[in-house]
Amino acid sequence: MEQPVKQQVGHASSPVDQETRRQILTKAADLFLAKGYKGVSMKEIAEAVEVTSAALYYHFPKGKEDLFTRMIQTVFVDEGVAGIDQALAATQDVRERLTLLTAALLSLPLDERLSMLLRDAREHLKDPEHQQVILSLLDRIRQQVTGLFQAAHDAGVIRSDLPVNVLVGLYMGMLREAKSLPGTHPAASLVSVLFDGIAEREQRPLP
Structure with missing residues (x-):
């Protein structure tokens, strides 16, 4: 061979x-x-x-640490987060923007694998600049999500009695499980649950 x-x-x-x-x-x-x-x-x-x-x-x-940091910067920050920026620029409708944001985030491995990898890497990265790249990835993603929810809150599109940080936390938790949702459009399904709830759309009469 x-x-x-x-x-x-x-x-x-x-x-x-x-x-x-x-x-x-x-x-x-x-x-x-x-x-x-x-x-x-x-x-x-x-x-x-x-x-x-x-x-x-x-x-x-410079070796493995440099390669790892550039991988995070290129694959997840530059390409992943930049793709999110482009998606959000496509429309001003809050629900559509959240669906586009969700689809973009679902293209990233925002599950326990990435969280564990980043925690693992922070223990081994010695260069402070490299550590900052790791932090910037998570910070930029959360900033984009928070910014979108805050804009929706200020515009009166979502409930004003719930703090934005609570809604962001709920959304991020749902996002981690979204890939398990049935159907071919998990982003739309997640946003539907977030906006419309989990109750049946047509209430059945009680027996």
Whole structure:
């Protein structure tokens, strides 16, 4: 059986080089989510992407901590949160915006895997700047959710007798379970439950 040809380094600005870097970050995200920060080695990442160790360190010369931080920044902050910003800019309707926000957040692994990974990583990251990247991911997501709920509260669209922070907490809890909702549109289902409640839409007569 032929062995896969491992890619060597290219020029930093070349499309091939940029694609290799993107593949490294994507595969690293999968590995870190599955095994935790401590459970993944640079060698394992190189083998998963089928690049040489030299190529991996060419892209991330400072090692595993640098690779991990750039993965969080690129895959989750820059791409994930930027996608949320774009989704929210598409409409001003509160319910539609919340549905778009929910769909965007569901594209991120906002379940216990990511929470555990971030806690695990914070114990091992030594550079304060790297630790700040971890905190900024969670802060930016919560800021976007809070901002949307606050705007809806101020506009009188949602109940004014419930504090915004309580509603945000309820929403974030629902979000963690939303991928288990039946149907092909979990974001719409979550927002429907949030806005319309869990009672049957047509009340059946009592026996």
